[in-house]
Amino acid sequence: MKCPICKSENVRVLDKRNRTKGIYRRRECEDCLTRFSTHEFVVTKSLDKHLLEMMERRK
Structure with a gap:
């Protein structure tokens, strides 16, 4: 995962929540x-x- 601002790969997950439609993660x-x-x-x-x-198709 890259930061959308500075494009750094040093990103950590602060919070993770399971939802009915998937997973929500808060990152920093x-x-x-x-x-x-x-x-x-x-x-x-x-x-x-x-x-x-x-x-x-392969058959």
């Missing part, structure tokens, strides 16, 4: 002290469909 850049949030979620249906299509 250790170089410029900017705080920002990320929202992570898993898309399974479209990935499964994509993998099935790829397997059918």
